[in-house]
Amino acid sequence: MFRTALQTFGWPRRGGAALATVLAILVLLGVVGTVITMGPRSMRARGTSEASLKAQAVAEAGINDGLSRVLAGHFAGLGSESNPIECEGGSYWVTVEKFDVANRSYRLTARATYASDARTIEAVVRPTVDLAYQTAVFAGNSSMDPRYTLELGGRGSDADVVEGDVYSGNDVAVTGDARVRGAIRARGRVNGSANGRLKSQSVASFAGRHYGTGADCDVEHLFAAATCEESPAGGRAWQLPRESPAHMFRKNPSDREAETRATEGDDYFLEDPYEAVRLDANGDGADASRLTFSGAGANHRVFRIHGDLWILNTRTNSFRFQSPENDATSITIVVQGDIHIADNLYYADPQRDGVALIALCDAGRKSSGNILLGDPSDSTLTEVDAFLYAENDVRSVAVDARAQRRTTVRGTLSAGNHVDLGCSEPERHVALALHFDERLVAGRLTLPWVSSQVRRATAFSVLSWRESARP
Numbered sequence: 001m002f003r004t005a006l007q008t009f010g011w012p013r014r015g016g017a018a019l020a021t022v023l024a025i026l027v028l029l030g031v032v033g034t035v036i037t038m039g040p041r042s043m044r045a046r047g048t049s050e051a052s053l054k055a056q057a058v059a060e061a062g063i064n065d066g067l068s069r070v071l072a073g074h075f076a077g078l079g080s081e082s083n084p085i086e087c088e089g090g091s092y093w094v095t096v097e098k099f100d101v102a103n104r105s106y107r108l109t110a111r112a113t114y115a116s117d118a119r120t121i122e123a124v125v126r127p128t129v130d131l132a133y134q135t136a137v138f139a140g141n142s143s144m145d146p147r148y149t150l151e152l153g154g155r156g157s158d159a160d161v162v163e164g165d166v167y168s169g170n171d172v173a174v175t176g177d178a179r180v181r182g183a184i185r186a187r188g189r190v191n192g193s194a195n196g197r198l199k200s201q202s203v204a205s206f207a208g209r210h211y212g213t214g215a216d217c218d219v220e221h222l223f224a225a226a227t228c229e230e231s232p233a234g235g236r237a238w239q240l241p242r243e244s245p246a247h248m249f250r251k252n253p254s255d256r257e258a259e260t261r262a263t264e265g266d267d268y269f270l271e272d273p274y275e276a277v278r279l280d281a282n283g284d285g286a287d288a289s290r291l292t293f294s295g296a297g298a299n300h301r302v303f304r305i306h307g308d309l310w311i312l313n314t315r316t317n318s319f320r321f322q323s324p325e326n327d328a329t330s331i332t333i334v335v336q337g338d339i340h341i342a343d344n345l346y347y348a349d350p351q352r353d354g355v356a357l358i359a360l361c362d363a364g365r366k367s368s369g370n371i372l373l374g375d376p377s378d379s380t381l382t383e384v385d386a387f388l389y390a391e392n393d394v395r396s397v398a399v400d401a402r403a404q405r406r407t408t409v410r411g412t413l414s415a416g417n418h419v420d421l422g423c424s425e426p427e428r429h430v431a432l433a434l435h436f437d438e439r440l441v442a443g444r445l446t447l448p449w450v451s452s453q454v455r456r457a458t459a460f461s462v463l464s465w466r467e468s469a470r471p
Contacts, residue, residue: 055090055114056467059121062092062110067460070096070106070127081111090114099124105463120468126461132206132389133454136164136182136436138414139394145170145418150186152178153423154431157406160421164412164436175423182436206360206369206391206416216301216448219268222246231273234315242274245298248291249305255314264365265337266307270319270345280318283382285346288318299323300330302448308337309357311345317380318344321353328352332448336362339390342375347385350410354437354445356387369416372397373407374430381430387411387440387450395420396430406431 062085065078079085079093092112099107105126112119132138139150150168152160152175159177166172167185174180174192184190223246226238235255240247249268252260260267275290293299299321311319321329328349339359347353361369369392374381376397384407388394394415407430413419422428439445440454 049117051115051117052119054088055112055117055119056121058087058090058092058114059110059112059119061087062094062112063108063121063123063465065092066094066096066108066110067123067125070108070125071460075106084113087112109468121466122468123465124463126463127459131165131167131185132414132416133412134165134441135167135185135414136162136412136434137166137419138412139168139419140416141169141187142417148418149173150419151175151421151423152180152432154178154429158429158431160423160432160434162432162434162436164434164438206358206389216297217246217303219246219249219303220266220306223249223251226251229273232277232315233269233271233273234277234313237269237273239273243294245293245295245301246303247274247294248272249303256310256312259310259312259340263308263338265362267310268305268307269310269312271313277313277315278318279316280344283317283344283380285318285320285344285383288320288344288346289313289316290322291319292322293324293329299327300448302332302334305333305335306337306362307335308340309333309335310340310342312340312342312375316343318346320346320348321355322348323353328354330354330445330447332356332358332450334358334360334449336360337365337368339371339388341371341373341384342381344381344383345385346383350385352445353385354387354439354447355385356389356447356450358450359390359392361391368392370395371415381407383408383410385410387437387447388413389450390415390417392416393418393420396422396428406433408433408435410435411437 062078069078075096077093077095081093084091084093090113092110094108094110097107099105105124108123108125110121132140137150141148148169149171150166151173152162154160155176159179161178162180162182165182165185166180169187171188172184172186172190174184180193184193222240222244223238226240228236228238230236231239231250233250235253237253238251248270250271250273251266251268253269256269270291271289272291275292278287278289280287280289323329329347330353333356335358337359339357357371359369359371369390371388371390371394373394374397388409388411392415394413409432413434421432440447440451
């Protein structure tokens with residue numbers, strides 16, 4: 001590893017602190033690639049006057065500024081030749097270009113002037129994006145449990161199948177007839193598959209991303225004006241008028257007291273009291289109960305819930321989001337509590353719709369921030385079309401012996417701590433068929449709040465850093 005040949009002076013420069021921070025992050029994460037430096041010969045060729053050296057320092061400050069913006073998810077340039085950014089008696093402007101689309105690398109070019117001298121520096125970088133968004137199954141092991149193993153197993157039709165990459169913050173074990181069609185990465189050992197390759201990875205801090213801050217719909221706040229009504233959706237529950245964008249949630253329904261009594265705080269059930277209840281007897285979404293948005297832009301919002309979210313109804317097996325005609329669904333539901341998914345959830349348009357369900361920890365609860373898959377009573381869960389992110393765990397729950405034994409997730413399954421599919425407990429293991437939805441990382445789908453994090457760099461591999469002859 002080489003160091004960039006940065007000159008120091010007895011005067012302050014804008015961006016110096018940013019550079020120190022960026023380089024520190026690179027060193028700590030161990031992702032820095034080869035950094036090509038400017039040697040003394042090249043510097044002498046351009047001159048070593050004070051103005052020349054200060055122009056170089058201003059250009060370096062411009063690169064630092066550009067890197068800081070890319071790290072924050074902004075890939076536009078800074079300033080322009082006609083409107084440069086002033087910097088300690090000099091000025092600079094920075095352009096950001098896609099350098100290698102296949103490898104997602106970028107070229108930052110800083111052009112700087114100081115007095116009568118000018119310098120240009122080019123840096124080619126590859127942003128490192130959190131694997132929590134790049135992998136089909138992600139288990140960060142934030143508890144640093146040395147005994148944790150991400151298990152994929154099962155036999156025959158009960159075997160787990162993952163279409164996409166897998167990551168574990170400790171070990172991975174692939175047993176039986178389980179298959180992973182992608183790379184397996186782990187901080188520890190990978191057993192049972194030749195696809196595994198070791199890769200150290202920092203844990204995704206879902207809470208640190210401030211999901212839902214300034215959300216369009218604070219569901220708890222809106223329910224302050226709710227009324228308790230009887231509904232074909234089941235029992236009496238607190239609900240909102242049809243025109244409310246959050247009317248698809250009902251709070252504490254009376255026909256599901258067994259579930260609500262077992263949790264701390266309020267429970268919100270995803271179901272539309274203004275749509276007919278459809279059984280969807282085959283559980284394939286062909287006759288799913290509708291969740292219909294109301295109001296302009298209601299299908300492009302962030303909903304925040306303080307409590308637990310349930311996708312569980314005693315009168316239907318499935319739900320399907322319905323948006324206004326020719327307007328795809330694009331929503332994020334952030335839950336400060338647990339998310340329980342026991343019934344099917346389908347997109348109306350699998351090519352255009354997108355839903356993110358995010359479970360965050362509640363500091364006032366003993367355990368929260370979990371996503372729980374399955375229904376202990378009649379488990380008819382066959383498909384979930386969603387991107388699932390849990391700050392704590394993703395776990396399967398014990399199911400009835402007569403239950404459906406395979407659940408398909410079209411999206412991602414990410415946990416800051418553990419993914420536990422119950423492979424070592426046959427009575428709890430329901431085979432997972434996970435199909436990684438690459439639309440988010442490919443930029444073909446935008447979800448509020450989530451997309452900005454998916455494209456946000458957490459560090460860089462610096463491929464080159466050089467002085468350029470380009471004007």
